[in-house]
Amino acid sequence: MExxxxxxxxxxSLRLASVWFGFFDIWALRMAVFSKTEMTDVHGRTFGVWTLLTCTLCFLCAFNLENKPLYAATFLSFIYAFGHFLTEYLFYDTMAASNLTTVGIFAGTSIVWMLLQWNAHQPKSITKSD
Structure with missing residues (x-):
């Protein structure tokens, strides 16, 4: 594996831990991510399902880097997640800067790395010479 x-x-794996918090420990999720707002159990479960989907994309893409549509969907999941949390911080004031920084480190690194590797995992075409 590359x-x-x-x-x-x-x-x-880190996202999978967030899934656990969304379903079973809403207080920890509130403190770790949305420290400036009230969260209901429904919000926690919604966050858990959304995070489970992005976690699944990460695992599938890790083993199938050459699959361009899956790679693009995983890449976009990082863009969407970071955009969501940035919006929560800038417009809705529901996140602390330290929490956004943590999200930014993982999402930002993933976005940049995936952009740099965008075509690196494609099968090499074999040209037939005449």
């Missing part, structure tokens, strides 16, 4: 695949496995 280094990007290992990184995606790490990020997927």
């Amino acid at each position: 280094a990007l695949g290992w990184w995606l496995m790490l990020v997927g």
Whole structure:
């Protein structure tokens, strides 16, 4: 497995921990992510399902880096997640800067790395010479 695949496995595992908090420990999720707002159990479960989907994308992409549509969907999941949390911080004031920084480190690294590797995992075409 390539280094990007290992990184995606790490990020997927960290996201999996967030799934646990969303379903079973809403207080910890509130303190770790949305420290400036009230969260209901429904919000926690919604966050858990959304995070489970992005976690699944990370794991699938880690083992299938050559699959361009899956790669693009995983890449976009990082863009969407970071955009969501940035919006929560800038416009709705529901996140602390330290929490956004943590999200930014993982999402930002993933976005940049995946952009740099965008075409690196495509099968090499074999040209037939006449």
